[in-house]
Amino acid sequence: MAGGSDVAEATALSCVQCGKPAHLQCPKCMELKLPREGAAFCTQDCFKACWSSHKSVHVKAKLSSLGTGSTGEQDLGVLNEGWQYCLRRGQSRTPKLPHFDWTGKLRPYPISPMRVVPSHIDQPDWAVDGIPKIEPNSELQRVVEIKTPDQIQRMRETCKIAREALDAAARVIRPGVTTDEIDRVVHEATIAADSGYIGVTSCFSYDLLKLVYLFIEIRDGDIVNVDVTVYYKGVHGDLNETYFVGNVDEASLQLVQCTYECLEKAISIVKPGVRFREIGEVINRHATMSGLSVVKSYCGHGIGELFHCAPNIPHYGRSKAVGVMKAGQTFTIEPMINAGVWRDRMWPDGWTAVTTDGKRSAQFEHTLLVTETGVEVLTARLPSSPSVFPWLNA
Structure with missing residues (x-):
């Protein structure tokens, strides 16, 4: 993901991450014509620090444009954000909502890619694939x-x-x-x-x-x-x-x-x-x-x-x-x-x-x-x- 784009004119917007005066605008939000108030950042560092959570705004906007409500029954493969439906305890992913006789009102949504754990942190033997070995x-x-x-x-x-x-x-x-x-x-x-x-x-x-x-x-x-x-x-x-x-x-x-x-x-x-x-x-x-x-x-x-x-x-x-x-x-x-x-x-x-x-x-x-x-x-x-x-x- 590229860094934020410069906001051309003077603005009173505050950085989403730290609250300081903002001079950058998320390019994806601009493309989707989303409100500038939730897409402004003071520096590239704040933009990158907030990206893992901020990108959900783009997904919600695209779900809305697809007419996808709480049931999530549209094909969401067009989102192309690395978000996909989970299958087999995370061992596989699919862009399409799986067929199932659902109970209740909730349906699954695509899930984000696995978050990164720094290499210096010890991990159990099941950390990568969820399968314990010992x-x-x-x-x-x-x-x-x-x-x-x-x-x-x-x-x-x-x-x-x-x-x-x-x-x-x-x-x-x-x-x-x-x-x-x-x-x-x-x-x-x-x-x-x-x-x-x-x-x-x-x-x-x-x-x-x-x-x-x-x-x-x-x-x-x-x-x-x-x-x-x-x-x-x-x-x-x-x-x-x-x-x-x-x-x-x-x-x-x-x-x-x-x-x-x-x-x-x-x-x-x-x-x-x-x-x-x-x-x-x-x-x-x-x-x-x-x-x-x-x-x-x-x-x-x-x-x-x-x-x-x-x-x-x-x-x-x-x-x-x-x-x-x-x-x-x-x-x-x-x-x-x-x-x-x-x-x-x-x-x-x-x-x-x-x-x-x-x-x-x-x-x-x-x-x-x-x-x-x-x-x-x-x-x-x-x-x-x-x-x-x-x-x-x-």
Whole structure:
């Protein structure tokens, strides 16, 4: 992409990136005849720094010119921006909307190219293609590891970075922001900490449980989940939260609050000697009492030097999970709670799970350490975390 073009006449426009007086104009915006206010930059450096998020303006403009609404059913191959629909967990791309018996109102949009991680940052073996190499055959798939003091300290550091990256995402969520912009914020926050990561942006506008980075503009009344996993000093940290976009309806507010409470109630029983299956009993009891359902297709997991390992942590009742908690174990609890039925379907991208009835879903997650006397929430909210949940303020 070429640099910005000079603005011929004197102007009072401000730089989109830094707010200083602007003297350059994005040439693509000029070509598309977009408002100059959102396309002005003071220097080439600011233009380049803002490009990864600014280019979404061009895509939205082209979608509008094609008459493509929220269903996204036009052939978007003409966009020629490197944005394509995802297939097979990102292993292939296509310019055409895949054929599928969609549920709910959302449809996929083209996704942006993979963001670049600096070469000096260590990455896990699954970073490039999403496929773990060591993890599947590790004995830690069968044995729950007791972490050493060194591993625990590294996990504390990693989980703090993950929390700060998630908080950065929470601060930018508002009507009109795209999921790709949220991903950019998470990417830059983790890169600034010299950590490798995968940040999964999950948009719960109607029927989504999980999805890869899609170009979706979130709207007033949506609920949006952002899931961040950081890899740093050889260990992983994993957490997610569901956020409100503008003014949401009462049913969505209750769904998100109940999901938050499910996680908190499950964490409260974590200590040495407790059976892993008890977590699902606590979550299932609270969700069903609120008239909601618990997703059974996904579960919490052990975490450390491996991203996913033993133990599995089902969130539903009457599970067959085996084993008891011991000091030094680390794992996630991450209940998905649905407004309708618990069953889900997979989109053609091989990653996005949606509710079969098109109703909303919410999720919260923490990475936990079992201590001698109870539990330490490694991804706990910080004093600097944004105040986004009304029940916490109350």
